[in-house]
Amino acid sequence: MRTVAKPASPSSPGPSAGAWARTSKKLWRSRMMYVFVLPGTIYFLLYKYVPLLGSVIAFQEYSPFQGFLHSDWVGFAHFRRIFDNPEVVQVLINTITLSFLQIAFAFPVPIALALMLNEVRQEWFKRFVQSLVYLPHFLSWVVVIGLVTLFLRSDGVVNSFLVNVLGMEPVLFLQQPYLFKPLIVLEIIWKEAGWGTIVFLAALAGVNPELYEAAIVDGASRWRRIWHITLPGIRGTIVILLILRLGTVLDNGFEQIFLMLNPYVQEVGNVLDTYVYYKGILQSDFSFATAVGLFKSVVGLVLVVAANRLAKRFGEEGIY
Structure with missing residues (x-):
């Protein structure tokens, strides 16, 4: 039933x-x-x-008097200007060059600093060094560039030493185009290396100490322990931070570059951040400046996604 x-x-x-x-x-x-x-x-x-x-104005011939709704649409015309204008191409080359110099030289410094501090056994000395290298992070770029100018200007401390003590000719550090990018990288290292060390020290705290004990029993030297235990233990953290850094490869930081620029180094020092300021604010070319900023964001997104997939292909977790 x-x-x-x-x-x-x-x-x-x-x-x-x-x-x-x-x-x-x-x-x-x-x-x-x-x-x-x-x-x-x-x-x-x-x-x-x-x-x-507001990014919609990148596709318009924006006029503040007509607003978003009544400005004429021009499609991708402003994006084509990015590659058609030789000035923009030079600015793009400056930006990429400076970013990869930072990745090559400034990115590894916090890792090396964390490895050295991790090997220090005197806790009071370790805390003292940590505090000393963290301190510059809390200074504004205005203060940092002011100190750099005070030391490196034509009548500054360094040139006074070169002339009065060594009998050399003064060096115009701030006016030499070939010195601009190294100075930018050195300033970033001095200001941010200590702060970046915090992340890697936290990662080092998670490495199993029994691995070191077993390596010591096996007769591994300190360098072998660092190479085979410490670095593999923080490899995931290094990969994640590197992926995030690649996402800002076209972002060099406006304030530092702007304060370091002068007519002598304008050609090699003008990057996308300062170029957008000159075009968008000083010349009121709002649409083109927005197109450049949007282009930066899209490139950063593509690099993050590509680097994340590459990291996963090599067995790392990635950021998502």
């Missing part, structure tokens, strides 16, 4: 109603956590996502 299933009562809650009730309870239990998250969420919505709507 076949039994006919009775239809569900209209008053009984269905599966969706039960799931909604459970979700509501979870949200209510975690309400204080969402309250803490709310200010950060509002910040990113107002200052990161809402301004993205």
